[in-house]
Amino acid sequence: xxxxxxxxxxxxxxxxxxxTVGEIVSCRVDxxxxxxxxxxxxxxxxxxxxxxxxxxIALIFDHLVPAPTIVMADGLKVARDFAKAQGIKHFYPEGxxxxxxxxxxxxxxxxxxxxxxxxxxxxxxxxxxxxAARGLGAMEMLYILCKGETWFEVCPTxxxxxxxxxxxGVYPRDVIHHVxxxxxxxxxxxxxxxxPGLKHxxxxxxxxxxxxxxxxxxxxxxxxxxxxxxxxxxxxxxxPYSPVYSDKxxxxxxxxxxxxxxIEPQIVMPHFVPHNVRAVTEVAGLKIDQAFIGSCANGxxxxxxxxxxxxxxxxxxxxxRLIITPASTQVAIHAAREGLIEIFLExxxxxxxxxxxxxxxxxxxxxxxxxxxxxxSTRNFRGRMGSKDAEILMASPATVAASAIMGAVTDAxxxx
Amino acid sequence: xxxxGRVWKFGDNINTDLIMPNVAYEYPPQEQPKxxxxxxxxxxxxEVKKGDxxxxxxxxxxxxxxxxxxxxxxxxxAALVAESINGLFLxxxxxxxxxxxxxxxxxxxxxxxxxxxxxxxEQAIANExxxxxxxxxxxxxxxVKLTLxxxxxxxxxxxxxxx
Ligand code: SF4
Numbered sequence: 229x230x231x232x233x234x235x236x237x238x239x240x241x242x243x244x245x246x247x248t249v250g251e252i253v254s255c256r257v258d259x260x261x262x263x264x265x266x267x268x269x270x271x272x273x274x275x276x277x278x279x280x281x282x283x284x285i286a287l288i289f290d291h292l293v294p295a296p297t298i299v300m301a302d303g304l305k306v307a308r309d310f311a312k313a314q315g316i317k318h319f320y321p322e323g324x325x326x327x328x329x330x331x332x333x334x335x336x337x338x339x340x341x342x343x344x345x346x347x348x349x350x351x352x353x354x355x356x357x358x359x360a361a362r363g364l365g366a367m368e369m370l371y372i373l374c375k376g377e378t379w380f381e382v383c384p385t386x387x388x389x390x391x392x393x394x395x396x397g398v399y400p401r402d403v404i405h406h407v408x409x410x411x412x413x414x415x416x417x418x419x420x421x422x423x424p425g426l427k428h429x430x431x432x433x434x435x436x437x438x439x440x441x442x443x444x445x446x447x448x449x450x451x452x453x454x455x456x457x458x459x460x461x462x463x464x465x466x467x468p469y470s471p472v473y474s475d476k477x478x479x480x481x482x483x484x485x486x487x488x489x490x491i492e493p494q495i496v497m498p499h500f501v502p503h504n505v506r507a508v509t510e511v512a513g514l515k516i517d518q519a520f521i522g523s524c525a526n527g528x529x530x531x532x533x534x535x536x537x538x539x540x541x542x543x544x545x546x547x548x549r550l551i552i553t554p555a556s557t558q559v560a561i562h563a564a565r566e567g568l569i570e571i572f573l574e575x576x577x578x579x580x581x582x583x584x585x586x587x588x589x590x591x592x593x594x595x596x597x598x599x600x601x602x603x604x605s606t607r608n609f610r611g612r613m614g615s616k617d618a619e620i621l622m623a624s625p626a627t628v629a630a631s632a633i634m635g636a637v638t639d640a641x642x643x644x
Numbered sequence: 645x646x647x648x649g650r651v652w653k654f655g656d657n658i659n660t661d662l663i664m665p666n667v668a669y670e671y672p673p674q675e676q677p678k679x680x681x682x683x684x685x686x687x688x689x690x691e692v693k694k695g696d697x698x699x700x701x702x703x704x705x706x707x708x709x710x711x712x713x714x715x716x717x718x719x720x721x722a723a724l725v726a727e728s729i730n731g732l733f734l735x736x737x738x739x740x741x742x743x744x745x746x747x748x749x750x751x752x753x754x755x756x757x758x759x760x761x762x763x764x765x766e767q768a769i770a771n772e773x774x775x776x777x778x779x780x781x782x783x784x785x786x787x788v789k790l791t792l793x794x795x796x797x798x799x800x801x802x803x804x805x806x807x
Contacts, residue, residue: 252784265669271711272673274797274806299670349709349732363732365709367739367796374805379787381731415703415728445706447731500657588708589666609661609707616665616683 230475232385234418234448237360237472241343249479251382257345257372259284259337259466263328265291266347266366267310268303273366275306279314280376286318286337287311288328291584296591326556326582329353329524333435334558336464340453340471345372350524350606352442356434357461358453358471363442383447384481385418387474390425392489397641399534400433401526401604401624404440405494407486409505414446417481420474422452425488431460432530439525439606443501493639495602496622499610508627508639515547516602518595519632520613521625522553522580523587523605529554529562531604531625536568538629538643544576545635550628551593553580577632589613595620602637604628645792646763647722647743648772649697652688653756658700660707660733664715677718692719697760699750700726705733714740723762725750725769725780738787741795747780764788 231239231246238247241255262285266273279285287307295301304321311319320331329350332338338354338361346354349363364378372378394403419441421434429437434451441449451457453471461469493508521527521535532554544550552572554560560582563569572579578593586593587605594614595601601613601620608620621637630640668679680689698716704726705712713736716724724737724744737744743764750769754760759772765788770777783791793799800806 252787268669270669270671270673270676272714273711274800276800276805277807278805297670347709349707363709365732365736365739366711368735370806371739371796371800374800374803381782383731413703416731445703445730500659607661607707609659611665611683612661 229479230477232418232474232478233358233420233450233472234360234385235382237341237343238380238382247382249382249384252379253382254377254379255343256377258342259286259344260369260372260376261286261288261328261332261337261344261346262369262373263291263348264289264304264307266369267307268300269306270299271366273370275310276370276373279373282315283317285316285373286320287316288320288331289322289325290327291588291590293322293325293581293583324557326558327524327527327584329439330528330555330559333357334464334556336461336466339461339465339467339469340457341469345369345378350439350442352446352449353435353439353524355438355441355449356431356451357457358451360448360450362448383416383418385420386414387480387483388419388421389423389483389485390421390429390488391423391485392425392487393428394488394491397626397644398491398493399624399626400429400436402491402494403486403488404437405496405505406491408444408496408501409494409503411484412502414444417446418448418450419446420450425486426452426454428488430530431456432528435528436525443606493624493627493641495627495637496608498608498619498621501608508623508637511637512639514637515600516631516636517548517599518593518601519548519550519628520586520593520601520603520605521628522551522555522585524555525606526604526625527553527555527559529559532559532563532568535625535629536571538626538640539575539577539633540571542575542633544632548632548635550577550632551580551586552577553585553592554582556582586613602628602631645765646761648759648761649695649722650693651754651756651758651760652692652696652698653751653754654698654700656701657703657706660705660710660712663705663712664710668715677715680715680719689719692721694720695722696720697722697762698724699754699760700724701751702727703730704728705730711736711740713737713742717742723764725762727751734782738791739796741791743791745780746782747778749778753778764792
């Protein structure tokens with residue numbers, strides 16, 4: 229029987245001709261990427277005395293940059309000492325840092341046909357590159373750092389066939405929110421994205437969709453490989469790669485067509501994602517206290533350009549604050565070169581260094597009791613960005629920027 | 645291995661940020677468990693007793709990679725059985741040594757306060773008051789063994805990878 233993309237990667241990494249749904253397979257990983265948070269002492273995770281292969285491990289600072297508290301500063305020191313002691317070759321501390329999933333992409337660790345291990349739950353982001361990647365947790369990463377191997381259950385797969393092109397004013401974020409609204413959760417299921425519509429989705433769009441697939445509780449989320457993947461990776465790929473394709477006779481639980489041209493700007497309502505999505509036109513006018521553009525879902529240069537286009541010559545509403553956090557130092561450099569930062573600052577936004585920051589309520593943009601935040605970050609669980617008595621709504625960077633100007637949820641298409 | 649414990653019931657989509665709110669990171673590990681469910685069930689973490697059992701709804705543990713399973717262990721919970729358990733969370737349960745398995749129909753088997761009898765190796769659960777029994781099935785014997793031996797840390801320590 230045919231295999232899906234992810235099955236093929238698992239077969240290669242477990243040294244077997246075939247893997248079938250329901251099996252548990254043991255796999256060698258190609259790359260292991262660790263981030264800062266598990267080194268914080270409050271995480272209480274032991275530090276490895278020896279590692280599997282220091283040339284195949286990357287350590288990226290993101291959640292805690294720059295250190296928001298003494299506890300976290302101590303944790304960063306533990307991480308630095310670990311990198312030095314083990315001779316970790318690919319180390320991205322403050323100043324060379326970024327949200328790990330974005331740095332993974334920029335530095336060419338996520339490769340077509342590859343198996344990338346990372347502890348963070350939004351590791352599905354790297355699926356944009358035809359790579360098998362999913363969140364594994366800090367403890368599993370400890371094992372992988374030591375041994376270079378892990379296990380997976382081979383899960384059934386849902387295939388999304390994308391057709392057509394997004395209309396003007398509709399963004400990749402709206403596409404994945406649409407999927408969440410219509411189809412809800414994908415518990416213990418892989419998803420893959422393919423079809424003729426892919427040619428209208430650039431790499432950043434795929435990263436957004438792959439990242440947010442975690443919020444559908446999907447296991448692996450993997451995109452088909454094409455020329456755009458190839459050209460993005462040119463000059464970046466850390467090693468030669470071989471793309472994988474799902475076989476024609478691979479078995480899918482369901483094959484669903486998404487007509488990109490029929491999607492509208494979408495808002496995720498507070499506290500959870502699946503089946504909790506409304507059209508922006510239904511929610512327009514709802515007052516907001518904070519707007520946030522950033523995170524591994526939507527903090528890339530493509531997102532900042534859209535925000536700048538909307539914010540140029542306008543002002544953030546006096547009853548609202550707008551925080552913009554680039555996904556990586558590289559993104560910040562591009563934003564500076566393109567003059568975007570000036571536009572943001574003139575509009576009255578706060579432009580921060582790259583970090584996870586407000587996304588996980590770590591620092592730089594927490595929300596207080598009774599406040600409402602509209603964000604382009606990944607997660608709207610109660611208490612995620614600060615007070616448990618706050619509300620978090622999610623939308624595309626365009627919707628967030630437009631809403632920051634009006635101080636209330638706004639359809640960005642009305643401002644073009 | 646059979647366990648017997650008082651049942652606490654929770655609904656669907658209990659996420660990691662409810663189990664372990666971000667603020668817990670600012671406290672030493674032994675104090676972190678007291679923040680469990682402080683947003684959705686304040687005061688609960690003080691009521692839980694060692695050996696109690698958590699019965700969850702569907703997609704239990706959805707969300708982040710944070711060490712939320714460890715917080716449940718820290719409260720003394722003996723086991724978690726849910727309609728379905730999020731894949732990443734289940735992995736964390738194994739890795740920290742918390743016996744957990746998915747078991748469709750388990751919510752209807754219990755009222756809160758009932759006593760559950762659990763055979764983790766067989767992945768079976770019964771209600772002591774009426775002996776109704778269900779079995780789940782998601783974990784192979786190797787992972788059951790890893791869980792029962794306390795998860796990853798004792799294993800790596802034994803092999804000299806960590807102190
Ligand atoms: S930006 Fe948010 S979702 Fe992404 S890795 Fe950081 S905390 Fe996690």
